[in-house]
Amino acid sequence: xxxxxxxxxxLRVAFRSGVTIQEQFRRTQLNNLISMLKENxxxxxxxxxxxxxxxxxxxxxxxxxxxINELYFAIANLKSWMxxxxxxxxxATKLDDCFVRREPLxxxxxxxxxxxxxxxxxxxMVGAIAAGNCVIVKPSEISAATANLIAxxxxxxxxxxxxxVVQGGAEETKALLQNRFDHILYTGSQNVARSxxxxxxxxxxxxxxxxxGKCPCLIYGQVNLAATARRLVWAKYFNSGQSCxxxxxxxCSPAARDALLPELRIAIKDFYGEEPQACPDLSRIVSLRHxxxxxELLGRSKGKVVxxxxxxxxxxxxxxxxxxxVAEDDALMQEEIFGPVxxxxxxxxxxxxxxxxxxxxxxxALYVFSEESSVVTTVLENxxxxxxxxxxxxxxxxxxxxxxxxxxxxxxxxxHGRWGFETFSHRRACMLRGWGLEKLNGLRYPPYSERKxxxxxxxxxxxxxxxxx
Ligand code: NAD
Numbered sequence: 001x002x003x004x005x006x007x008x009x010x011l012r013v014a015f016r017s018g019v020t021i022q023e024q025f026r027r028t029q030l031n032n033l034i035s036m037l038k039e040n041x042x043x044x045x046x047x048x049x050x051x052x053x054x055x056x057x058x059x060x061x062x063x064x065x066x067x068i069n070e071l072y073f074a075i076a077n078l079k080s081w082m083x084x085x086x087x088x089x090x091x092a093t094k095l096d097d098c099f100v101r102r103e104p105l106x107x108x109x110x111x112x113x114x115x116x117x118x119x120x121x122x123x124x125m126v127g128a129i130a131a132g133n134c135v136i137v138k139p140s141e142i143s144a145a146t147a148n149l150i151a152x153x154x155x156x157x158x159x160x161x162x163x164x165v166v167q168g169g170a171e172e173t174k175a176l177l178q179n180r181f182d183h184i185l186y187t188g189s190q191n192v193a194r195s196x197x198x199x200x201x202x203x204x205x206x207x208x209x210x211x212x213g214k215c216p217c218l219i220y221g222q223v224n225l226a227a228t229a230r231r232l233v234w235a236k237y238f239n240s241g242q243s244c245x246x247x248x249x250x251x252c253s254p255a256a257r258d259a260l261l262p263e264l265r266i267a268i269k270d271f272y273g274e275e276p277q278a279c280p281d282l283s284r285i286v287s288l289r290h291x292x293x294x295x296e297l298l299g300r301s302k303g304k305v306v307x308x309x310x311x312x313x314x315x316x317x318x319x320x321x322x323x324x325x326v327a328e329d330d331a332l333m334q335e336e337i338f339g340p341v342x343x344x345x346x347x348x349x350x351x352x353x354x355x356x357x358x359x360x361x362x363x364x365a366l367y368v369f370s371e372e373s374s375v376v377t378t379v380l381e382n383x384x385x386x387x388x389x390x391x392x393x394x395x396x397x398x399x400x401x402x403x404x405x406x407x408x409x410x411x412x413x414x415x416h417g418r419w420g421f422e423t424f425s426h427r428r429a430c431m432l433r434g435w436g437l438e439k440l441n442g443l444r445y446p447p448y449s450e451r452k453x454x455x456x457x458x459x460x461x462x463x464x465x466x467x468x469x
Contacts, residue, residue, distance in 0.1 A: 004172075007164050008179040011107045011134040014161035020104060020132045023082060027075060029129050029158055033122065034071050036157040037064050040149070044118060047145035051117065053284040058239060063118040066398060070123055073400040073417055074130045081130065081421045084430075091459040092440065097432040102425040104132030106182030111173060111196070113188040114286055115242040115338075117143035120187045120210075121150060125163075127420020133183075134162045138176060140188075141169040142286055174199065181205050183424060187244075188212075190409060208413035208423055210244070211406055212336045214360060215385075217247035217367040217393065218353045219256055221375045228369045228391075229263035232342075233271060235367075235393025237320045240283040241340040242290075245365040247393050248337055249326070250344045251353045257324065257344050264342075265307055268320045276319050277312060284316040285339060291316045294339030298323070300331035303343055328356060350375060354382050362386070362408035367393050386410050 002010070019025055037044070041064055048054040048063060074081075084099040108128050112121040121137045128135045137154070139147035151165040166176055170192075177184075177199035186196045187210040200207045219228060236247050252260065272279040285291040295311055301323055308321035318340050326332055326343040333343065347353040357366070366385035368376050376390045386406035389396040397404050397416070405414025415423050440459065443452045 004166060004176045005179055007136065007166060008107060008181075011136065011162060011164060014159070015104070015106050015134045019159075020129075020134060020162055023078060025159075026130055026132055027078060029163070030071050030075050030078075030126065032157040033126070033129075034068055036153050037068055037071075037122075040153060043149055044146075047149045048118070048143075050145040051114070051143040052239065052242070052286055053282075054239065055281045055283065057281065058283065062116055062239070067119055067122045067126070070126050070400050070416065070420075074126050074421070077418065078130055081418060090461065092456075093431065095434055095436045097430070099430050101428045101430050102131065102421070103428050105424060105426055107134045107136065108183040108185070108424055109136050109138065109176070109181045111138045111184070111186045111188065112140055113244075114140035114142035115239060115244070117146040118150065124185050124187075124415050124420060124423075127415050127422075128183075128185075128424040129163075130421045131424035133424050136164050136166055136176075136181075138166050138168070138173055141167065178202075183208070185413075185415070185423070186210065208415065209406070209411045210404075210413075210415075211364070211409065211411040212244045212338070213363045213406070213410040214248040214333070214336050215245060215363045215365040215367065216357045216360075217250045217369065218350075218357070218379055219250060219252040219260065219369040220350050220353065220379075221370045221372040223256070223369050223371055225256075225259050225263045226266070229260060229267040230270075231392050232369070233264060233267040233320070236342050237268075237271070237282065237340050238394065240285060240318065241342075242283070242286065242338055243394065245387070245394050245397055246338075247342070247365075247367050248363075249333065250342060251347050251356065252344065253348065254346045257346060260344075261306060261322070261324070264322055268307060272320060276308070277310070277315065277317050282320070282340075285318060286316075288313070288316060290338070291318065294318060294337065294341060297331050297335075297337060297339075298341055301326065301343070302330055303327075303332065308340070328359075350378060354379060357383050362406070362410055364406045364410035365389065365394075365396070384408070386414075 045056050045059050048059045084101050086099045089098050110121055110124050117140055121139055125135055139150050147167055151167055154163060154165045180203040183206050184200055185208040190211050193209050193211055272282055276282055303323035303326035306322050306324050308319035310319040321341045323343045326345050362384045364386040366383055366388050368379040368390050370376055380388055384407055387396045396402055400417035403414035403419040404416040405411050413423055443456045
């Protein structure tokens with residue numbers, strides 16, 4: 001088996017050969033990824049059931065189709081994304097060709113997390129391939145069945161000279177990171193992100209960080225409570241709460257909470273039945289360690305469990321749970337929950353809710369439910385987050401035309417659609433000069449004079465563009 005550095009070297013040789021530069025080569029690889037997903041859908045469903053007991057429905061939506069849609073989007077737009085972008089000019093550069101050229105970065109590394117183990121590797125890979133890079137993907141060892149399938153399929157469908165899968169946990173990833181990459185995209189926790197940055201700093205490698213945090217959900221003013229409850233329950237308990245964009249906690253007035261609770265109970269019962277543990281539509285927590293962590297957070301909470309709360313260690317099961325009377329300093333509010341536990345905190349005004357959100361790190365997603373557009377706008381304009389969605393959860397990240405990524409502690413940079421292509425491209429500033437207007441050039445050569453200076457200032461200013469048009 002090749003060592004890490006042999007794999008990186010092999011890909012670097014392929015990159016330098018220029019094979020990935022051709023549009024047709026990129027197209028072929030993207031089409032091969034579509035075939036890989038379509039021809040192996042059943043196996044993909046099986047491995048995700050092994051890793052997380054993910055229902056087929058959720059696998060198709062959030063692991064297979066979201067990536068296939070991204071692939072079709074990239075293939076349809078590849079030509080225009082690759083085109084040179086001509087820019088406006090001033091008098092001094094009027095006769096020159098001035099454009100931005102998107103160039104691949106080289107050999108890039110994509111490190112994935114376990115909660116959407118296929119999507120989080122292949123979706124960024126779409127942008128990296130479209131941009132013409134060679135790519136190493138490192139799946140999470142925690143979702144081992146999916147990692148093994150990815151390691152089996154990628155070499156079957158993609159060029160082995162240009163793309164590779166490296167498997168392993170923390171130690172193997174640290175060893176892999178000793179190699180020089182031209183870009184690293186990391187998805188995972190904030191703590192590990194710090195060691196990724198340290199390793200990248202050695203080679204001055206640019207990094208995109210797709211991290212987590214606590215995504216707030218603010219419910220305020222006039223609101224359709226039944227629809228709110230259904231949308232919220234779906235977004236929170238999809239993949240058993242193990243989504244980086246899951247609503248982490250709810251903020252609402254005491255009256256809204258009292259009215260919402262019966263609707264939440266109805267929605268949970270409608271979706272998962274009287275006995276959610278027997279319902280095939282609810283995933284399990286990925287490992288005993290992660291299960292114990294969520295249960296410990298719940299155990300340390302001073303809040304009151306009003307829905308769910310049941311659990312089964314052997315089955316890594318936690319019931320869809322709602323906790324009320326939760327204070328800002330509660331255990332459930334100190335870190336991302338990443339499980340099917342929904343704390344509700346009471347606020348007396350919109351300003352109080354906004355202030356609470358702004359006291360915390362900037363979240364990956366922020367949700368507001370209200371029929372009053374002024375409430376939605378007020379929250380949008382007075383907060384910051386990676387993404388924003390009103391009157392629903394998670395859905396904003398399914399649209400390839402919107403960038404997906406965090407801000408501040410929830411991440412750096414973004415991908416999806418054109419944004420992924422841009423992340424893995426260098427925007428090279430190009431000016432192709434001719435030999436004309438040498439007289440005009442004479443303005444910048446010594447001997448300097450006040451007259452030359454004022455002509456130069458005018459010819460280089462945006463005003464000279466306007467007066468030329
Ligand atoms: P994790 O940080 O434990 O692992 C992620 C990856 O890092 C894995 O491939 C793992 O092998 C590797 N890794 C682990 N320890 C390492 C180390 N010391 N050095 C180098 N590599 C190491 O994260 P996780 O538990 O897999 O994922 C959960 C977190 O990821 C949550 O915070 C969640 O919100 C976040 N997340 C974010 C997004 C997003 O798109 N923003 C998506 C999914 C998950």
